[in-house]
Every structure is written in C-alpha cells, then in structure tokens.
Amino acid sequence: MNAAAFDAAQQVTSNADLLSAIVFNLNLVDLAHVAPVSKDWLAATQTNSVCALRWVRAISGRNPELAQTGFYFHRHVAELPDGVLCVPDVNNRGLRLLSDTGAPLQLIQAPLNVQPRGPAYDWSTQYLYMVDTAGKRCVRTKGRVFLPSLSWDGDDALLTPDACAVDGNTLFISDSGHDRVIVLDISNDDFWRRGVLGGESGDGDGQFNRPQGLAARSGLLAVADAGNCRVQLFDGPEPSFVRSIGRSGDAPGCFTEPRGVGLVGARSGGLLLIVAESRRLQLLTLRGEPLQVLAPGPAPLRLGPLGLWGVAIGSGDTRAYVVNTISNELHLLTLDVPHLPPHHCAVDWNQAQFEAPGASESGGDDTD
Numbered sequence: 463m464n465a466a467a468f469d470a471a472q473q474v475t476s477n478a479d480l481l482s483a484i485v486f487n488l489n490l491v492d493l494a495h496v497a498p499v500s501k502d503w504l505a506a507t508q509t510n511s512v513c514a515l516r517w518v519r520a521i522s523g524r525n526p527e528l529a530q531t532g533f534y535f536h537r538h539v540a541e542l543p544d545g546v547l548c549v550p551d552v553n554n555r556g557l558r559l560l561s562d563t564g565a566p567l568q569l570i571q572a573p574l575n576v577q578p579r580g581p582a583y584d585w586s587t588q589y590l591y592m593v594d595t596a597g598k599r600c601v602r603t604k605g606r607v608f609l610p611s612l613s614w615d616g617d618d619a620l621l622t623p624d625a626c627a628v629d630g631n632t633l634f635i636s637d638s639g640h641d642r643v644i645v646l647d648i649s650n651d652d653f654w655r656r657g658v659l660g661g662e663s664g665d666g667d668g669q670f671n672r673p674q675g676l677a678a679r680s681g682l683l684a685v686a687d688a689g690n691c692r693v694q695l696f697d698g699p700e701p702s703f704v705r706s707i708g709r710s711g712d713a714p715g716c717f718t719e720p721r722g723v724g725l726v727g728a729r730s731g732g733l734l735l736i737v738a739e740s741r742r743l744q745l746l747t748l749r750g751e752p753l754q755v756l757a758p759g760p761a762p763l764r765l766g767p768l769g770l771w772g773v774a775i776g777s778g779d780t781r782a783y784v785v786n787t788i789s790n791e792l793h794l795l796t797l798d799v800p801h802l803p804p805h806h807c808a809v810d811w812n813q814a815q816f817e818a819p820g821a822s823e824s825g826g827d828d829t830d
Contacts, residue, residue, distance in 0.1 A: 514745055514754050515736070515782060516796045521547075521564035523790035528566055533558055534790045538625055538675070538722070538772035539783050540581040540590065545776070547783065548590065549792065550579050557581065557592075557603070562794065570606050580625030580636075582676075585777070591633055593623035600626075600635060600646070600653070612653050620644070625772065629678035632656065632699060636685065641670045643685055645701060657700050665690050668703040675722035675738070675772055682748075684735060686720040693723055693737055695748065707735070707750035714744065714752035722773035724782060726797055736775070738784055740768040743795075 523534045532553035540548045542559070546567065551558040557570040557578055572578050577596040584591065590603045598620040600612045622639030631649040642660040646653050660670040671689025678684075682704075683696040691710035696703055708717045722738035734753070735746045745754040769788025775797070776782065784793045 514798060515743065515756055516798075517756070518794045518796055519563075520786075520789075521560065521792040521794070523792075525564055528558075528564070531566075531569075533566075535785050535787060535792050536579065537785055537787060538580045539774045539785055539792060540583045541774055541776045541781070541783065542583055542590070543585075543588075543777075547792070548581050548583070549785075550577075550581065550592070552577065557590075559606075560792075564792070568606070570603065570608070572601070573608055573611075576601060576608070576611065580623070580772075582626035582628045582633075584628040586630075589628075591626045591628060593620070593626060593635055595623060598623065600633070618644075618655060624674050625676050627676035627678035627683070629681065629683070632678070634676050634678055634683060636673045636676050638670075638672045638674055638688075641673065643670070643673055643676065643683075659685070659696060659701060663689075667706065668694070668696075670694070675720070677723045677725045677735075677773070677775075679725040679733065682725065682733065684723045684725055686723045686737070688719045688721055691717045691719060693717070693720055693735065705750075707746065707748075708737075714755050715746065715750055717744075721771045722784065724773035724775045726775050726782070727779045736773055736782060738770045738773045740770055743770065743773075743784060 523529065533551050534553070536550045536552050538550065542548050545562045547560045547562060549558050549560065551569060554569055555577060556572045559567040559570065561567060575596055576594045578592040578601055579595050581590055581592040588604065592601050593599070594601045594611060597611060602609050620635065620637050620640070622637060624636045624638050627634045628648075631647060633646040633648045633653070635644040635646070637644060640661060641663040642658050644655065645657040645659065647656045659668060660673065662669060663671050665671065670685065670687050673685050674688045675686040676683065681697055681699070683701050685694045685696070687694050687706075691708065693707045694703070695705050695707065708715055708720070710716065710718065712718070717737065718739050718741065720737045720739050724736040725733050726736060728734055733748060735748060737744045737746065742755060742757040744752055746752050769786045770784055771787050772785045774783040780797055782795045782797050784795065786793065
C-alpha cells in the first residue's frame with residue numbers, strides 16, 4: 463500500500479461502520495468513565511450493545527482464604543489449562559494457582575532462593591516459564607514441578623527481569639534494568655540466545671526505556687516500553703522492528719507508562735492490541751488506532767484506582783485478565799472482538815509508522 467492509501471486508511475477510524483463494531487452498552491457503563499474515540503462511536507452506543515472488552519468481576523487478594531497466607535497480586539498473571547490462573551506468590555516464594563472465581567487451589571513451592579515472577583504458559587509443550595528476580599535467571603515448570611533454572615553470565619546476565627512471553631520455539635524476557643529484551647531459542651533443553659532487542663536506553667526505533675510487559679503471537683512481539691510511553695512491535699524469529707505505537711499523553715492512542723500488553727484475535731482474523739496503563743485499558747489496531755478505552759469507574763466497570771499492570775489473554779480469545787497491584791485485585795474481562803474491516807486486522811509490516819491522535823497538552827505525568 464502506498465503512503466496515500468495508508469493515510470486514507472487511517473480515516474476509517476472516524477467512520478461509524480468501524481466504530482459501531484466495538485461499543486459500550488449504555489445500560490451497563492457510565493460514559494463519564496469512558497473515553498470514546500469519536501462522536502461517531504458515541505452515537506453508535508445508542509443503537510448497538512456489542513462490546514469488545516466487558517468487565518465481569520474482580521478477584522480480591524484480600525479474600526480471607528488468600529489474605530491469611532500473606533498473598534497479594536504481583537504484576538503479572540498467566541492462564542493455564544481448564545481456566546486455572548497462575549500468579550506469583552511473593553511472600554510465600556512460589557506460584558499460586560487459583561480458580562477463575564479466585565478460590566485458592568494450590569501453592570507450587572519454588573526452590574530455595576528462587577523468586578518467580580512474570581509467568582508465561584506454552585500451550586504446545588505445557589511448560590510454564592517465568593523469571594527469577596532473586597537469581598536473575600529463567601525458571602520453568604512442567605507438571606507443576608520446578609525444573610533446573612537457566613542463567614547467563616557476563617553481558618548476558620539479567621539485571622531486572624520483569625516478564626516472559628512464548629511464541630513457538632522462542633522465549634522473550636524483558637530485562638528492564640538493561641533496557642532490553644532477550645530472545646531465546648527453546649527448541650531443546652539447551653537454550654541459546656538468538657538475539658537481543660535494545661540494550662541501551664533511548665527513544666529511537668528498537669530502543670527501550672524500562673521495557674516491562676510482553677506479548678508474543680503468530681511471529682509478532684509487542685513490548686510495553688514504559689519509560690518511552692509507547693508500545694513497540696517486532697516481527698520474525700530474529701525480531702526486526704516494525705513500528706512504535708503511541709506517545710506520551712492522555713488522548714486515546716496515547717499512553718502514560720504502559721506496563722502490560724496482550725495480543726488478541728478478532729473473529730475476522732488478524733490481531734488487535736490491548737494495553738494496560740496505570741489508570742486505564744486500551745484496545746487498538748496494530749497501527750495504533752484506538753478502538754476502545756476503559757478507565758476506572760464504578761461497577762460494573764470497576765477497574766479500580768491506578769495500579770493496573772500485567773495483561774493476559776485466555777485461550778480462545780474469550781477472556782482477558784488484568785492485575786491491579788495497588789488495589790490487590792485481578793480483573794476478569796470477557797473478550798468479543800467482532801468483524802472489523804480486513805485492513806484493520808491485517809499484519810502488514812510494510813506500512814508507515816502510525817502517528818497516534820493528538821496527545822493532551824498536559825502529557826503523561828501520572829505517577830504511581
């Protein structure tokens with residue numbers, strides 16, 4: 463697609479045909495807590511009750527069954543088979559397994575001096591990967607048993623690992639202390655480093671400032687580049703830079719220190735992006751076009767105060783999970799991404815970078 467055609471495609475975000483596909487039900491959500499992308503979207507809510515992201519419930523870490531163990535929700539979550547949720551249990555040095563209603567099922571105790579964080583489940587091999595913030599290494603389990611850890615020395619050593627993501631034979635680890643993402647080949651037990659993204663703090667293409675949450679799917683990697691207030695996309699087994707999405711600001715399509723990301727499939731095919739900032743969730747196309755914004759508000763849209771962090775997508779693309787580290791909650795949302803025009807879902811790496819809608823003049827100065 464040439465530049466003129468690409469620019470024309472961006473205008474579709476103001477058309478009711480697209481925006482009426484993903485809207486809020488006015489009977490369920492107070493629009494004072496919703497930032498619609500355009501007037502067309504707002505008008506569409508009056509006649510269409512289809513919703514892409516819908517808040518269902520919050521699982522509270524203050525539940526007596528959990529609170530008495532010293533448990534609290536820490537940053538990231540992963541969904542395992544049968545809807546079991548896996549969350550790091552920092553105070554008990556292990557992994558806490560919960561039902562989707564929050565009932566505690568099991569504590570998988572980690573080996574001595576291991577502090578598991580940022581879990582990611584590989585559905586093909588049934589390995590559960592995570593980072594160990596104590597030993598600065600990668601840890602994995604199989605059948606709910608911890609296996610020998612993997613560590614690296616010298617320049618390869620992790621400084622502040624935060625999260626993992628798995629896609630096929632590739633494991634990604636965000637190392638925010640080194641402003642980089644490690645790319646590992648996991649096709650056998652002898653992991654080898656396939657490459658490194660970033661490694662020097664900066665705001666250029668492929669550079670990071672405190673990379674945190676990761677999402678990987680269908681050859682695409684999304685990185686929450688928190689310090690640069692953007693999400694970066696990479697493609698391929700030895701990932702190459704595709705584009706940056708967003709910039710600092712409060713407008714839809716802009717971000718304030720994004721922490722979590724998720725990649726979700728639409729019914730018509732292709733992928734969309736979910737981004738968690740401290741105060742809100744956004745659903746966007748892979749070009750950065752904002753489709754839906756969920757901000758804190760009263761029930762049923764009770765995402766709580768600032769403190770949103772990790773995002774996980776459930777199997778079948780029917781659920782999304784978001785951790786709130788300050789309110790000590792895990793939020794469950796249903797996902798139903800309807801048909802969208804093909805060019806909004808297609809993964810076309812030859813497109814020019816999408817410039818997000820105008821940022822607010824105040825910029826992104828929210829603090830945790």
